[in-house]
Amino acid sequence: MRKKLIIITILGLFLRLFLAASTFHSDVQPFYFAGEVIxxxxxxxFYDYLGNLPADDPVLKVYPVYLFNYPPVVYFSLGLATHLLTAPFEKGLLQDFIINFRNVLGRFDLNVFLLTLKLPYLPFDLLLGVILYKFFKVPKEKILAFGLWIFNPFNLYSTYIMGQFDVIPTFFVLLAMYLLVRKNNLTKSNLVLPAVVIGLGASFKIYPFLFLVPLALLKTGWAARLKIIAVGFVTYILLIMPFIGSPGFRQTALLAGQTMKSFYASIAISGGESIILFPLLVLFFYIRFLYVKNYPEDIWRKFFVVLLLFFAFTHYHPQWFLWLTPFLIIDLVKSKLSHWPLVALSSISFLGLLTFFDPGLTVWLFAPLFPQLYGMAGIWELLGVNVDINFARSLLQTLFVSVALYYVYYYDFSTASHSSR
Structure with missing residues (x-):
């Protein structure tokens, strides 16, 4: 087993390093730029820096005034890390990377630079694989879970091709789950630590807040439950509190427009009133969890159900799909791979939807290796195919929702979901 782990890890590392050095997406630029600003x-x-620049500053010709739209922990961790790691690089490369990316295409030091920018993700990525490995007891299941994580394309795409940081909040969510499974008891102190970890995850992206209620319902008293929820929120609030006075932070990061995407799907009941589907179903399942027995070893199922509801009713960004990936892996291992058609259908939906985003997420990605790709048209335009984008996206989202509904049924309503009790 040790030999298999070593082989999987080495192959996974080579694949990660190659993809990190060979691909570019513009999302990595603000993280590096943030480090320079800080x-x-x-x-x-920090959040008001661009707004205070002169109107004719060259930076404002490339970036909007409110470029920094993530919570402060993102920029003060990744930004400063990349600032330190990239200090040895030639100054002209660093400036052109921010202001005029075309000027650095084709340069070998750009590949090394891109690799360096994505290195901070590697510890979280590998530790997440270790957590999945420890999530299981049977050696074959351990190896399978670890291998599926190391080679899963959603993580490779989001983390090492796009250069997005979603692997970090995903790591914190899995760590919170592992802390519960490892101890498997309901002492007050045992739930406080997972709540803090969820709060840390939410300080990168706020979706882990969805899991505070299922976590708190492991307790039996309302005072203890409210305390667990409060611990998660207080952890987050403490990390953003120093920036509340910043207009830029309040406008773009505190209440970012992306947080409202889950509220679009609704059923109209009058000219100006509607029932919003995502909060409706989340609240329904929270109430359902309240009236069933809750066990630490089953918490991953409840997290999975709630997250599936989010994706079912949200026009999500490609990197967000990484949030689901550990749950899909756990399900695959526990189902002895019998649920592979569900993962296949979800993958088809994801890949299809990806082709309808801007070409920076597909065609341009390997421009560091093939500079001529940069600036080319999207996939469908290159193929000369006229597609009804909205209808095609709707079909692909419907495909995913059908899979999500089955998962929800299987892990919450069917008798199979209670087999471990």
């Missing part, structure tokens, strides 16, 4: 001493005014 390193100049812009701390509490």
């Amino acid at each position: 390193a100049k001493g812009n701390i509490l005014n």
